[in-house]
Amino acid sequence: MRNLCASLALLLFCLLLGMRQATAQPAPQPGELDVRGNTDGEYDATNEVVTFTNGVTVTYTDASGITVLTAKKASVDQINGDVYAEGSVRIQKDKATWISDKVHYNFKTEAMDGDSFRMGQAPFYVAGKHLQGTGLGTNGVYHGTNGVITTDDYYHPLQKVRAMSFTIVPGRYVEAHDAMLCAGDVPVFYLPYYRHDLNQDQNQFTFLPGYRSAFGPYLLSSYNWLLNDQLRGAVHADYREKRGPGAGPDFNYNFGEFGEGMLRYYYAHDSEPGTDPINLPLPENRQRVYFSYDAHPATNLTIQSQVAYQSDPYITRDFFESEYNRDIQPSTFLDVNQFWRNWSVDALAQPRVNPFWETVERLPDVRLSGFRQEIGSTPVYYESQSSLGYFRRQFADTNLNNGGDYAASRADTYHQLTMPENFFGWLNFTPRVGGRYTYYETASGPGATTTNQSREVFNTGAEVSFTTWRLWKGAESDFWDVDGIRHIFQPSINYVYVPRPNVLPSQLPQFDYQLTNNLRMLPIDFPDYNSIDSINSENALRYGLNNRLQTKRNGELDDLVNWGVYMDWNLRPRTDQSTFSDIYSDFSLKPRSWLTFNSATRYSIENEQFNLAQHTISFQPGSTWSWTVGHLYVRTGPILGPGDNLYTSLFFYRLNENWGTRLAHYFDASTGTLQEQDYTIYRDLRSWTAALTFRELNNLSKGKDYAVAFTFSFKSFPRFPLGQDTVRSASLVGY
Numbered sequence: 001m002r003n004l005c006a007s008l009a010l011l012l013f014c015l016l017l018g019m020r021q022a023t024a025q026p027a028p029q030p031g032e033l034d035v036r037g038n039t040d041g042e043y044d045a046t047n048e049v050v051t052f053t054n055g056v057t058v059t060y061t062d063a064s065g066i067t068v069l070t071a072k073k074a075s076v077d078q079i080n081g082d083v084y085a086e087g088s089v090r091i092q093k094d095k096a097t098w099i100s101d102k103v104h105y106n107f108k109t110e111a112m113d114g115d116s117f118r119m120g121q122a123p124f125y126v127a128g129k130h131l132q133g134t135g136l137g138t139n140g141v142y143h144g145t146n147g148v149i150t151t152d153d154y155y156h157p158l159q160k161v162r163a164m165s166f167t168i169v170p171g172r173y174v175e176a177h178d179a180m181l182c183a184g185d186v187p188v189f190y191l192p193y194y195r196h197d198l199n200q201d202q203n204q205f206t207f208l209p210g211y212r213s214a215f216g217p218y219l220l221s222s223y224n225w226l227l228n229d230q231l232r233g234a235v236h237a238d239y240r241e242k243r244g245p246g247a248g249p250d251f252n253y254n255f256g257e258f259g260e261g262m263l264r265y266y267y268a269h270d271s272e273p274g275t276d277p278i279n280l281p282l283p284e285n286r287q288r289v290y291f292s293y294d295a296h297p298a299t300n301l302t303i304q305s306q307v308a309y310q311s312d313p314y315i316t317r318d319f320f321e322s323e324y325n326r327d328i329q330p331s332t333f334l335d336v337n338q339f340w341r342n343w344s345v346d347a348l349a350q351p352r353v354n355p356f357w358e359t360v361e362r363l364p365d366v367r368l369s370g371f372r373q374e375i376g377s378t379p380v381y382y383e384s385q386s387s388l389g390y391f392r393r394q395f396a397d398t399n400l401n402n403g404g405d406y407a408a409s410r411a412d413t414y415h416q417l418t419m420p421e422n423f424f425g426w427l428n429f430t431p432r433v434g435g436r437y438t439y440y441e442t443a444s445g446p447g448a449t450t451t452n453q454s455r456e457v458f459n460t461g462a463e464v465s466f467t468t469w470r471l472w473k474g475a476e477s478d479f480w481d482v483d484g485i486r487h488i489f490q491p492s493i494n495y496v497y498v499p500r501p502n503v504l505p506s507q508l509p510q511f512d513y514q515l516t517n518n519l520r521m522l523p524i525d526f527p528d529y530n531s532i533d534s535i536n537s538e539n540a541l542r543y544g545l546n547n548r549l550q551t552k553r554n555g556e557l558d559d560l561v562n563w564g565v566y567m568d569w570n571l572r573p574r575t576d577q578s579t580f581s582d583i584y585s586d587f588s589l590k591p592r593s594w595l596t597f598n599s600a601t602r603y604s605i606e607n608e609q610f611n612l613a614q615h616t617i618s619f620q621p622g623s624t625w626s627w628t629v630g631h632l633y634v635r636t637g638p639i640l641g642p643g644d645n646l647y648t649s650l651f652f653y654r655l656n657e658n659w660g661t662r663l664a665h666y667f668d669a670s671t672g673t674l675q676e677q678d679y680t681i682y683r684d685l686r687s688w689t690a691a692l693t694f695r696e697l698n699n700l701s702k703g704k705d706y707a708v709a710f711t712f713s714f715k716s717f718p719r720f721p722l723g724q725d726t727v728r729s730a731s732l733v734g735y
Helices: 002-018 315-319 321-326
Strands: 032-037 042-044 049-052 056-062 065-071 073-077 082-093 096-106 112-121 124-134 141-150 159-169 173-183 186-197 204-212 216-226 231-240 244-254 260-269 285-298 301-310 333-339 343-350 359-374 381-394 406-418 421-423 427-440 453-466 468-477 482-498 538-553 556-570 583-592 595-604 609-619 625-634 644-654 659-668 673-685 688-699 703-714
Touching: 032 049, 056 073, 065 073, 124 159, 141 173, 159 186, 260 315, 285 315, 315 321
Parallel strands: none
Antiparallel strands: 032 056, 042 049, 049 073, 056 065, 065 082, 073 082, 082 096, 096 112, 112 124, 124 141, 141 159, 159 173, 173 186, 204 216, 204 703, 216 231, 231 244, 244 260, 260 285, 285 301, 301 333, 333 343, 343 359, 359 381, 381 406, 406 427, 421 427, 427 453, 453 482, 468 482, 482 538, 538 556, 556 583, 583 595, 595 609, 609 625, 625 644, 644 659, 659 673, 673 688, 688 703
């Protein structure tokens, strides 16, 4: 409870800091006008007006952004910024698009005068007979007559508002007078005045009804509200027939440079909470508090904070599955960082607020980093990293913890000199030498076993690398989508030597230690290697080789092949090392712009077997369908822990303009179990979209869990951002 109170006090401090009002933004500066035509234009030198009659693109760049006008014909006054355009005129400014047959537009004042126009700024679309207006940025006001306002992204909208006169303030709102709400061409309701903000987060209700084996019938309902640009949120009121009610508010705040973040609270009275991993009952009254804060109150000063309190370890798994899949054990911390050109100071406080998770508390950990910088006019560069902190390693508070917690203060300083050289114009050689001193006080706590220690570490080594490339301009293939080929070849060798420290890791408290079950290769040299307490002797060569084949696609560089291979040769291996490490490979192949193959493997030379193999192949030939197939294999063993052998398939198919489907499968080959299968049908209903989802989860220890849910969302106020249901499929059946 003491840690929770401290964290809540930290939360209030960050909120008070964020309540300060942001300063006004600087006014836009004069910009630059760029005019380009498909053919030569006529230039009037007296008035500095250029005219194009066979296609023209005008681009204007200023502090507020980029404005682009395209048309079949246009006369451009390069001094005043006036453009008289005709024929398929399109103006793109920020998120708004304007289309008309004939327009007079001024890039500098944003004055506009046109007939028969259309304007779109998702999720709203406006069309009218005449438009006229002027103004800069958010002060721009445009008036029109005989208009139509709709949220339907159809040429013939089903629901719309017809207005005799209307006003558009780009980025802010649309306002109409003497208006009529229509269903198709049928008048439904007269509106003497109508206004809608051009903002996707409006006050609205959302409902998600469904059935799940673990919940029974359920209804998740939310009221989403918007107070102003600084504060918005939602109120949740849920009911699950088997589990009971749940409710809580969300607040999202944005105070500009003085901070943004969120505050969330949720309470559930759970009728069937179940048990934890050691078969102890979970509480019926379950709750969670989440707070985040991110601010940049001064130049190069960053403040980040997060509080994640949970009454038990599985409340997010049971009620917020998308969050649980993203982060099983969210941490609580406050991190303040000040950055200068060559130096950085970072202060990190990390208390434990959830006793059922193992945590290394940092109360606090202050670090001064010196970035690589030249020493005077010499070819020698200096870098350093020094830290001071009080640490407490606390194991999960269960009956399996026999009081092994321990704590100690630690002071550490590291300094290194490098001298990068280039020989023959192509060979890079960087020798280095460094030293580290670390002091540990006598550890305290029931699990303490170490006394005062002073450890010295010396390191040296060198890295050799070069990059060479060759270009074949004439290499072309329509089938492989190739327009020229460039091959880039980058080999490297990094030698690291660290003699045996005077104090071994077994004699030190382990706060920053090297994990044994990392799937990927860890850094080998300092200061990137930051497992301070597990530093041991090292005498190794790291080999790296990267090959890339590049080509041009749609005028931009694209990688046909990107293959990196890495391995370590331990010249004097310790007892916990083999002579050669696993060979790591990262490979990607993109033979067509719509076809991608990715591979990540880890091969053991000693045992002649793969410890890791992860492959995916993605097909996306157009907007009609896409298919991604993957396989993940992790060998079970003492190094990588529990293994995995999982096949995945994710398939999208757009049947037509209104219907689409999604099929997802996850098959565990090690147990022969189809762990998860999802089937979703999407329906486009003009102003809103709907999705019907069936999901089956197969947990061998708890049996099968079935879920059926119906989600719907107005296009103008989507329930989740575009594509989120792809990466967070749990949002289709819940939170």
